[in-house]
Amino acid sequence: MANKDLRDWLADVEANGELKRINGAEPQEEIGGIVDLYMRKMGNPAVLFDEVPNYTKGFRVLANILTSTPRINLALGLSANASEHELVQWWRTYMREGPSRPTKRVERGPLMDNILEGAAVDLNLIPTPIWHEHDGGPFIGTACLVIMKDPDSGWINSGTYRVQVQGSNVATVMMSPGKHGRLLMNKYHERGEKCPVAVVVGVHPAIFMLSGLEIPYGKSELEAAGGIFGESVEVLNMPKTGLPVPANAEIAFEGYIGANDVLQEGPLGEWTGYYAGGSRPEPAIRIETMMYRNDPILVGAIPAVPPNDNTFYLGAYRCGAVWSQLEAAGIPGITGVWAHEAGGSRFWLTIAIKQLYGGHAKQVGMVASHCHAGAYCNRWTIVVDDDIDPTNTADVIWAMSTRLDTREGIDIIEGGWSSALDPMCYDGDDDRRNGRVIVNACKPFKRKDSFPVVARSSKALDARIIAKWKSDLPS
Numbered sequence: 001m002a003n004k005d006l007r008d009w010l011a012d013v014e015a016n017g018e019l020k021r022i023n024g025a026e027p028q029e030e031i032g033g034i035v036d037l038y039m040r041k042m043g044n045p046a047v048l049f050d051e052v053p054n055y056t057k058g059f060r061v062l063a064n065i066l067t068s069t070p071r072i073n074l075a076l077g078l079s080a081n082a083s084e085h086e087l088v089q090w091w092r093t094y095m096r097e098g099p100s101r102p103t104k105r106v107e108r109g110p111l112m113d114n115i116l117e118g119a120a121v122d123l124n125l126i127p128t129p130i131w132h133e134h135d136g137g138p139f140i141g142t143a144c145l146v147i148m149k150d151p152d153s154g155w156i157n158s159g160t161y162r163v164q165v166q167g168s169n170v171a172t173v174m175m176s177p178g179k180h181g182r183l184l185m186n187k188y189h190e191r192g193e194k195c196p197v198a199v200v201v202g203v204h205p206a207i208f209m210l211s212g213l214e215i216p217y218g219k220s221e222l223e224a225a226g227g228i229f230g231e232s233v234e235v236l237n238m239p240k241t242g243l244p245v246p247a248n249a250e251i252a253f254e255g256y257i258g259a260n261d262v263l264q265e266g267p268l269g270e271w272t273g274y275y276a277g278g279s280r281p282e283p284a285i286r287i288e289t290m291m292y293r294n295d296p297i298l299v300g301a302i303p304a305v306p307p308n309d310n311t312f313y314l315g316a317y318r319c320g321a322v323w324s325q326l327e328a329a330g331i332p333g334i335t336g337v338w339a340h341e342a343g344g345s346r347f348w349l350t351i352a353i354k355q356l357y358g359g360h361a362k363q364v365g366m367v368a369s370h371c372h373a374g375a376y377c378n379r380w381t382i383v384v385d386d387d388i389d390p391t392n393t394a395d396v397i398w399a400m401s402t403r404l405d406t407r408e409g410i411d412i413i414e415g416g417w418s419s420a421l422d423p424m425c426y427d428g429d430d431d432r433r434n435g436r437v438i439v440n441a442c443k444p445f446k447r448k449d450s451f452p453v454v455a456r457s458s459k460a461l462d463a464r465i466i467a468k469w470k471s472d473l474p475s
């Protein structure tokens, strides 16, 4: 049985009333401009563009994909109305258990509807938008898979790295230092070989989500996606490189990256909300084969001032991953984790705990801000008591305003793991660091039982009132 694909998810999204169709917008500034407006309010529908002027009718662009919890739920097989808390718990379990299934090779798939080889390859057939006004060109790869093979072990890695169209048969890929794709590419170049690579655009969002987050080195994202689907991902091998790509993808191309073959890349408006990374020479992919389904859909997950489509879905994942890493570090009493969407789901973490011992809150803050899932580009880690809902900004600010003991509740840690994309990182070419703040906004441990009583109804009184007065109460 064929796997669910992007179009199946899109049908579910439309049935749930979360798809907007727009015809006739041009890709130089209108598609990007419309997406930017849609992204500014989380929960707005996904947008599917068709009849793009000067492109074949039916060649579509989809964006604003994972900016609502229901759309993320549908991608992961949860019910559309599952709560944010349920979604965090789903990721917590997924990260702890790490289910996976081997991929299944097939000989044919919808991706093979159109196959262009050699001189016939033409990326310009696809209506690739310039997503923001100051971008350096059209980016075909944002919600993409960049697939490479470890020349030693045969491990297949899939990472989401931005891909810019540089000509009809050439693109660039920007892989930050340490990313698996960059490590694999270097292995080929150190052997004096060209690096085979396949870029896939338009897959079921569950596969894209895994490619954009930190699946451990040596583990295959395509196999991990099989763990979500409960069935193997069907792949076909690209004709030149033999790299496996999902057989029901919308668009894929393959080629080689030569050592020292670079082209000026970027800039692209980034997930931090700035153009901090600028424009630099990046590896060029010389494309030999391009395939696409009939009426292909280019999918974008566009970075911008957060909340944005690049990072919103990562919030629930990061909560589940940080939570499971705190537990793995042996820390008890965690009752909630929230990676605030306005911090790009990275810069701001709030952890709720049931305080069990003196120093507990400090320990949680230190570990959360530096465990693997929490460390990169963190700036604020706030620890609150378990009566505070970490997803409720007003509650968190209230706790910070009324429970912080400034004599020992604020720690500033310098030299943390950062990125050139962080506009406040310290300069240094391959060693980007930042400072971060850990705030203990819990009641002082010694006074927690004698702390002033909270002027809000108890849960028990709430329940009695709601049972009797439901029809008179705000919904």
Ligand SMILES: Cc1cc2nc3c(=O)[nH]c(=O)nc-3n(C[C@H](O)[C@H](O)[C@H](O)COP(=O)(O)O)c2cc1C
Residues within 6 Å of the ligand: 142, 143, 157, 158, 159, 160, 161, 162, 163, 174, 175, 176, 177, 178, 179, 180, 181, 211, 212, 213, 214, 215, 301, 302, 309, 310, 311
């Ligand atoms: C929409 C989106 C775009 C991304 N763009 C880039 C990028 O251009 N370069 C990069 O190094 N990482 C980018 N990332 C982050 C990586 O995808 C992420 O760190 C992932 O873990 C990389 O895969 P790897 O762990 O196999 O290296 C992006 C993530 C998302 C969700």
